[in-house]
Amino acid sequence: MKSKFQKIYDDLAERIQNGGLKANELLPSENELADSYKASRETIRKALKLLSEHGYIQKMQGKGSVVLDVTKINFPISGLVSFRELADKMGKRAKTDVIRLEEQMMSLYMQEEFQVKEVAPIWNVTRVREIDRERIILDKDYLLSSLVPGLTYEVCERSLYAYVEEVLGLTISFAKKEITVETPTEEDKELLDLQGYDTIVVVKSHVYLDDATMFQYTESRHRPDKFRFVDFARRTR
Structure with missing residues (x-):
């Protein structure tokens, strides 16, 4: 009660x-x-x-x-913030569902994204983020197995970055990001509550360790009405 x-x-x-x-x-x-x-x-x-x-x-x-405005969630553009860190501020409003955790060999597309000549094993992690009981983010992560061994469903449900930094002892340094507006895929339509929206905001990130080694490529796919992408800019001459 x-x-x-x-x-x-x-x-x-x-x-x-x-x-x-x-x-x-x-x-x-x-x-x-x-x-x-x-x-x-x-x-x-x-x-x-x-x-x-x-x-x-x-x-x-x-x-x-x-x-506070709970209809939109602030996502920093220039910062590297995990969903878990954002979710901690929302308490029980946020939930992660791990749809896929597979280790596989790189496709040609992944070779291009990781900018490597030789095929290497990577983790394929797909997670749906639920906020206020709506499934509004689809995160598709690809990580080099050689740098991030031992992934489990529990790790992926909690926080990949916490595992990389606190368990593996690696230092995540920076990311290159690209934001596009795209037509939802069949996977988007199946896994997300799109509520009739015919576009989706996609944030593509190439994430690097402190030695400039790229260890992760991510596509974070967002329902457009729920997010506000924020940054701080200073004019210089």
């Missing part, structure tokens, strides 16, 4: 998701929420804390709690 604060959390989260509580507006005060839900202020604080942890609100000192 759910506790009182969890029920309040669920109700407020649903109101934010369906637009009843709009982005950039202030939530009612703790006292107003306590009166509305017939609950103590401590119970309200617990619900607000959970909303903050899951990315629904931002507490502002002296102002209260501001509703």
Whole structure:
């Protein structure tokens, strides 16, 4: 049975998701929420804390709690951030489903992407990312087996980057990215909740270690209405 604060959390989260509580507006005060839900202020604080942890609100000192825009997720362009790191900010709103984990020899297409002359074994990892119960990202990762041995479904479900850095002791340094808008493939249509959209945003990344060795090629395929791609730019002369 759910506790009182969890029920309040669920109700407020649903109101934010369906637009009843709009982005950039202030939530009612703790006292107003306590009166509305017939609950103590401590119970309200617990619900607000959970909303903050899951990315629904931002507490502002002296102002209260501001509703965040949950219809779009900010993806940094210049930074290297794993989905797990983004998902940690959303709590139970995010889920990963590993569709495929296979070790295979490079195709000609993969040889070109990795810029190698000799065929080498690679991991083929396909994962669907679910946010707020909608399947909206298809991640297709290809990694050199020689540099990233021992992949498991559990590793792929949690975080490839955490495994590479924390278990294998490698340093991920930089990536070259390309963003295109494409027509969804049959695989996109099968695995994602496209809701009738006839385009998909594709972020292609070539990812390198600190010795400039490319170890990963990724295609991250996004439903277009759910993402805001952000960057910071400074004008120089």
